[in-house]
Amino acid sequence: MIQPEVGRLEFASDLRMVRASLVTMTKTASKAIRAATTALLDLDQEAVRMTASLEQELEDDMVEIERRTHHLLARQQPVAGDLRMLVSALKISADCRRMGALANHISTAASRCYPAPAIPDELSEIFRRMDDVASRIADGARITLTTSDALDAARLEIDDDAMDGLLRTLFRALVDNWSHGVEAAVNVALIGRYYERFADHAVGIAQSVIFIETAMRPHVGAPHVG
Template structure:
């Protein structure tokens, strides 16, 4: 009985990591669709978003079943409760990638991005995908040092977002209001994607230690996991 229960907990973690992998691929493809005005890639991201939604429902059902039927305590309870929070963050990452793809599709066959800001979004996409990959690894490894690094890993995204905003607010911005609106929305989508990856890292710290770190905690090395 205990073996089956342990396997269910492990399956929940594995499904959360797999769901994060789908969100990672979705943002990678959405960014390519945005940079290349690739309608087929945008449609692929939009069409496959249901897979993330389906996995969210599966993870939630599994977590609530564990709560109802197994009455987990201590460390096991943290796994289940953290899973419920994590699934919401990862699902939102998938939705944000979906929003990027929809903007690429809406503007097709035109390029959404003016040439002088394309580099910003190429880099923001790279940071977002890297964050998602690290999030997936942290979910599986529960490595506190890596979770701490991930929590501050969105700083490059914040810097890029600020620089992008300063470019758009320049009085010499030549691309008009519609382009500025698209850039503002897209910048926000990438920033929030990274924020949700950070939140997952914080939940992993709670899962291991029983304590949620304060936002922006610079160092978690030496935090001792609580007993199970």
């Protein structure tokens, strides 16, 4: 479809704006998981409020990206990489929004137990490492969005394997001579799973970048037309 040159320039600038908003959202998601971990490990009630506010920010940003993306799809009728970018923007913003919700689940669980800790002290170190890995994957997803480097994206799965390993360690601790009662066990299992799901969504963002750049879906392996 032939467009006037000015329209095309404007569209390129609109696409850059959408991408910039996605970069902002992944940054907000990283902040949210760090705030949630502060709420969990430092019993910091201010961090609980901060996590909730970051989740709200992600919700608002998602709505705005959806609105803008639908508008561009309808008006510009993009093809190829531009189409993949816009369709993926919907998925990436939903991933970020979900990451915010998961971070908020963590800080809410911490808040429910306050002023007692939600998890036993001896497991703090594992949760600290889960936070490190989750933040690193989210940061990696953000960098991948900026560089569009499919190789960077693929590397994030190594960190994702590390997250799976940490979750297995948690579950082993739950069955081996657990002495902290049922409520702490349930907290550890659910919170561990929230970190793991957070990381999965961050890896999903990087996989969307691979799809934008190569038209290939990692894992499922089928090429996409468009």
